[in-house]
Amino acid sequence: MKSLTEIQTDLNQKFPGIAVTIDGTSLVILKENWIKVATFLKTEPEHAFDYLSSVTGTDYKEYLEVAYHLYSVSKQHGPLAIKVRTDMEKSIVPSVTPLWRSAEFQEREAYDLLGIYFEGHPDLRRILMWEGFQYHPLRKDYVQDDQDRPVEQF
């Protein structure tokens, strides 16, 4: 696999002005550019990331973040970690389910527990909590109503 900086250079050459940055060992991509970058990484023969192993949401209080791990089965390389950030109120991220089917349930989980809306997901429903549950329990500001411990202690 190419190094992270090489992939960053590739992306910046292919799509000028998309501002890909590196955070630790992962690429940070703006959510507006995420679909075209994902399509490029999957279809470009040099990269050929044909397998998406995980989609994970995280609440950083100021923003929400979705982390993706990409592998290539045909080229035997990976993982490539990608982070896409979105704000707390209008938490919309484009869905990659049309590209990688494995994203379907994991995007539903991130929607259920963190309230990240995946635009273009074919079936965005709750997957773990029951229908009619109104909150997103893994958000930091979630409070249970049958809690028997004072809220300020969390």
Next chain:
Amino acid sequence: MALAENVSQVDEGLKSELQKSGVFTTTLESLYNWGRRSSIWPLQFGLACCAIEMIATACARYDIDRFGAGLFRPSPRQADLMIVAGTVTKKMTPQVVRLYNQMPEPKYCITMGACSIAGGPFIDGYNVLRGIDRFIPVDVHLPGCPPRPEALLHGLMKLQEKIDSQKIEKTEWYQKGLKREFLIPEFGPNGLMPPYNPEIFTPKQTRKITTGK
């Protein structure tokens, strides 16, 4: 817990005379309780890792069948004992209460492990019920995470002691008009509705946790 006393009106001398000719005297209650405690049929279901220890208890090394409780029934209609083995999630709670309601009287319940007693390590979790005793009455609380098979056998022996101490004329399942249907909770917008059955459970005062500050 006192065992039901095996007091008979028969004279001791007559009793030993009778025993020599192969006639034994006892009370009906002792005989009845002996029969009940020696054939407790548990309901066959497990919710989490405690179920693995329950299976180990049923296997050859520990062999719960030595206590007459080895016949795990796949249907609540044939079961006497519910071993709540494992974490009871909020989503699973209505089914557990419904199964307990479907068991015939007399019925007993053992909570196995820290999770089913009080939520265990998941006590602050959004998805775990903080103890099944919020919805059904529990006879034996069996702590551990998970309890070892010896502990489950000990809990079963405690339950046998409890059965031995019950009196036929006072037991509630022979009284008229017995209605032991326990409330089945529903899924609400933020947790179970209601969060506990107020008829059988009173929540303790709010927990205070002191931090290192």
